[in-house]
Amino acid sequence: xxxxxxxxxxPLSGLSDRDAWLDRVAEVAGDDGYVERLGARHAAIFIEDxxxxxxxxxxxxxxxxxxxxxxPMGWDMAKALAWSHLCxxxxxxxxxxxxxxxxxxxxxxxDGFFEDFEQVIFYGAGPCGYAAAAFSVAAxxxxxxxxxxQATLDPRVTEWDDRYxxxxxTSFTDRYGYAPDMLDAASEAFILYDPEEHLDAMHAxxxxxxxxxxxxxxxxxxxxxxxxxxxxxxxxxxxxVSAGKLDRVALARLFRARRxxxxxxxxxxxxxxxxxxxxxxxxxxxxxxxxxxxxxFRKALDAAIEVAEESGLRLPPPPLPAPEPIGEEHE
Numbered sequence: 534x535x536x537x538x539x540x541x542x543x544p545l546s547g548l549s550d551r552d553a554w555l556d557r558v559a560e561v562a563g564d565d566g567y568v569e570r571l572g573a574r575h576a577a578i579f580i581e582d583x584x585x586x587x588x589x590x591x592x593x594x595x596x597x598x599x600x601x602x603x604x605p606m607g608w609d610m611a612k613a614l615a616w617s618h619l620c621x622x623x624x625x626x627x628x629x630x631x632x633x634x635x636x637x638x639x640x641x642x643x644d645g646f647f648e649d650f651e652q653v654i655f656y657g658a659g660p661c662g663y664a665a666a667a668f669s670v671a672a673x674x675x676x677x678x679x680x681x682x683q684a685t686l687d688p689r690v691t692e693w694d695d696r697y698x699x700x701x702x703t704s705f706t707d708r709y710g711y712a713p714d715m716l717d718a719a720s721e722a723f724i725l726y727d728p729e730e731h732l733d734a735m736h737a738x739x740x741x742x743x744x745x746x747x748x749x750x751x752x753x754x755x756x757x758x759x760x761x762x763x764x765x766x767x768x769x770x771x772x773x774v775s776a777g778k779l780d781r782v783a784l785a786r787l788f789r790a791r792r793x794x795x796x797x798x799x800x801x802x803x804x805x806x807x808x809x810x811x812x813x814x815x816x817x818x819x820x821x822x823x824x825x826x827x828x829x830f831r832k833a834l835d836a837a838i839e840v841a842e843e844s845g846l847r848l849p850p851p852p853l854p855a856p857e858p859i860g861e862e863h864e
Contacts, residue, residue, distance in 0.1 A: 545603040551593050551624055554603065572633030574624040578605065584651040585616045585775060588672075590661035592623050599759070607656070610768050614775070617650065621664065628686065628700065629664040635708050638671045647672035654774055655719075657682065658758035666712035666740070669719050676774050677722035680757045681730065684739035685711050691739075694732050713740045722746070723770075723779065725761075727753045729804075748784045752800045753791070760797070764790040793824060802833055811837035816849055823852075 545557055555576055559568040566580040589607035597603050611618035623629060640646075647653050653675040657665030662682030669677045684690070686697055687705040709715060716722045722745045726737040729751055737747055753760040761767040766787045773779040773787075791797040798821050805814045818834035821827055841848045 554593065554597075555622075569637070571637050572631050574627055575629065575631055575634050576622045577637055578618075578620040578622060580608075580611065580618050582611065582617045583615045584649075585614070586619060586647070586650040586653045587611055587616050587771070588619045588621070588653060588655045588665070588668075588675075590621045590623075590629060590655075590657035590664040590668075592625060592661065594625065595661075596622070599762075610771055613768065614772060621668075623661075626660040628660045628683070628703070628705075629668070630703050630705065634668075638668055638709070642671050647675070652676070652775060654678070654771060656771060659683070663712050666722065667709045667715045669722075670709065670715040670717070673718040674720045675718075677716060677719050678771060678774055679722070679724055680761070681726045681733040681755075682712060682724065682736065682740070684713050684736045687711075691736070693735065696732065713742060713745075716740065716742070716745055719744065721774075723748060723774065723784075725750055725757065725770075725784075727751060727755070727757060730755055746781065746784075748781060750788060750791075752797055752804065754796075754800055760794075763796060764794055766790055795827075798827075799829065802830065806833065811841045811846060812848060815841070819849075819852060 545554060545561065555568055555570065558578055562568060562578065562580055565582075566578070569577045569579075571577060587607050587610055589605060591605050591607070596605055599606065605618070605620040605622070607618045607620050610616065621629060621634065653672040655665040655669040655672070655675055655677045656679070657663070658680035660683065662679035663684070665679050666677055666682055669675045683694070683697075685705045686694070686700045686703065687710075688701050690711075705711065722740075724737050724740045724745060724747050726733045726747070726749065728734045728749045733755070734749075741747060750757060750760075758767065761770070769787055770779060770784070773783055798817070802814065802817060802821075805817060814833055814837040818830040818837070821830045822834070838848065840846075
């Protein structure tokens with residue numbers, strides 16, 4: 534008998550209209566789960582499999598833009614590890630501040646939904662990272678991974694963040710409001726951020742408390758989720774959270790993958806050039822050129838050497854030539 538296809542294998546591409554996409558997701562979920570619309574701008578998608586539940590917060594636009602099959606990011610992770618998956622989807626960045634979403638989580642709590650799973654992990658990035666932290670309180674003992682989350686957009690607390698002025702009329706002081714406080718029920722939480730993104734770093738500082746690990750990922754830029762997916766370490770981070778093996782040392786080891794990442798290297802190069810650090814430009818450019826032929830780094834190397842020589846600045850010594858291979862001498 535032919536094995537039935539896995540729900541997570543079903544493509545959802547070609548449906549840019551959100552309602553049509555949700556209708557298709559409902560067909561795909563079938564008996565394995567459900568789709569529930571939560572007001573005009575939100576929906577919940579649940580697929581049941583094994584006793585670990587991954588709860589992700591995503592935007593419809595992000596799903597369509599990042600996935601070739603227009604599938605929620607969590608589906609790849611759930612498929613790889615045979616997890617159950619609950620995806621909260623928003624139409625645009627809403628921070629999930631909607632009474633329909635609050636009511637949905639209230640029902641999950643009343644029904645003991647999260648108690649049916651041995652482990653629950655909440656995940657999100659940016660506005661979705663805020664939601665992952667804020668709604669994790671619905672599942673006491675859950676684990677949380679949030680990338681560059683906002684703590685709140687209440688202007689009385691974060692008036693220094695002028696990126697989201699259009700949200701200042703939205704309440705962040707009612708239910709599921711101040712995300713750092715909502716983490717008090719979590720067994721552990723990891724807040725990952727780029728300290729060079731100063732506003733993100735200021736939000737991250739508000740999460741500093743017992744049970745929360747703040748980890749800096751310098752020079753990854755404002756789109757941290759895309760960067761970690763490009764490095765192929767985001768799913769490994771979530772897997773290690775599940776296994777109870779994630780800590781600062783494990784994160785540092787995973788983050789070493791950036792050393793060969795073109796996006797990270799180029800961002801670092803631009804920063805060193807802006808700071809007028811020719812010595813470090815030479816070090817970086819030589820290292821990258823050992824890995825591949827990269828024209829921007831060749832140009833930067835030549836320019837840095839020229840500037841250093843004209844200014845009388847010290848340069849790092851040239852790399853030693855590669856040793857000759859050892860072999861038998863032939864007459």
